[in-house]
Amino acid sequence: MRIFIDSADPAQWERFAGTGLLYGATTNPMVFEREGVDASRASKILLAGEARDFGFHELQFQITGLSDPAAAVAEFMAVFETWPEGIVAKVPFCEQTWEITARLDSAVPLTFTTGFAATQAVIAKTLRARYLAPYYGRMLENAHEADKIVDDMRAICQPETRILLASLRTAAQVASLAARGHDTFTVSPAVLDDLLTNETSEAATAAFEEVARRL
Numbered sequence: 001m002r003i004f005i006d007s008a009d010p011a012q013w014e015r016f017a018g019t020g021l022l023y024g025a026t027t028n029p030m031v032f033e034r035e036g037v038d039a040s041r042a043s044k045i046l047l048a049g050e051a052r053d054f055g056f057h058e059l060q061f062q063i064t065g066l067s068d069p070a071a072a073v074a075e076f077m078a079v080f081e082t083w084p085e086g087i088v089a090k091v092p093f094c095e096q097t098w099e100i101t102a103r104l105d106s107a108v109p110l111t112f113t114t115g116f117a118a119t120q121a122v123i124a125k126t127l128r129a130r131y132l133a134p135y136y137g138r139m140l141e142n143a144h145e146a147d148k149i150v151d152d153m154r155a156i157c158q159p160e161t162r163i164l165l166a167s168l169r170t171a172a173q174v175a176s177l178a179a180r181g182h183d184t185f186t187v188s189p190a191v192l193d194d195l196l197t198n199e200t201s202e203a204a205t206a207a208f209e210e211v212a213r214r215l
């Protein structure tokens with residue numbers, strides 16, 4: 001099982017790093033904006049250092065500036081080279097996808113992101129991507145057959161490419177997908193809190209502690 005935190009904020013990373021649950025962190029431009037984190041090259045290099053310090057295996061950065069693929073890849077590589085063992089390139093499906101992937105060094109691990117169709121799994125597996133990231137929550141909200149699509153993606157991609165389920169709204173969604181055999185997730189800090197909290201369990205623990213105090 002691999003669980004990533006979908007956050008660019010080291011304060012959030014620190015909150016959960018001690019649980020031992022996190023394989024790494026994923027980011028994208030919306031995450032940087034939502035959390036008010038600087039998305040410059042210098043900032044990403046510092047984030048890579050912090051991710052290593054927290055013991056993360058991977059930190060995923062999305063390649064941006066796609067109107068100029070050569071410059072976009074050069075910008076990413078300047079960050080990648082500071083931690084080639086841990087940084088993963090997120091490449092969205094779009095018109096420039098193939099120029100971006102052609103320009104990337106073959107040593108760069110890929111996550112194809114903005115996944116919405118099982119046909120994209122054929123591409124991800126053929127190009128030996130490490131991950132394909134479908135947006136599960138957005139699929140549900142747009143009345144797509146989300147469960148069938150992600151299950152088909154998994155059947156196509158195994159074992160070379162992992163399905164990195166993204167856009168998850170609740171811990172219950174994570175558990176339901178895990179019960180069907182999915183094993184790789186990126187979740188927001190709020191969903192991580194949801195995973196780690198169960199009021200019934202906490203009440204039972206409190207009752208045990210109360211008895212222990214009386215003994």
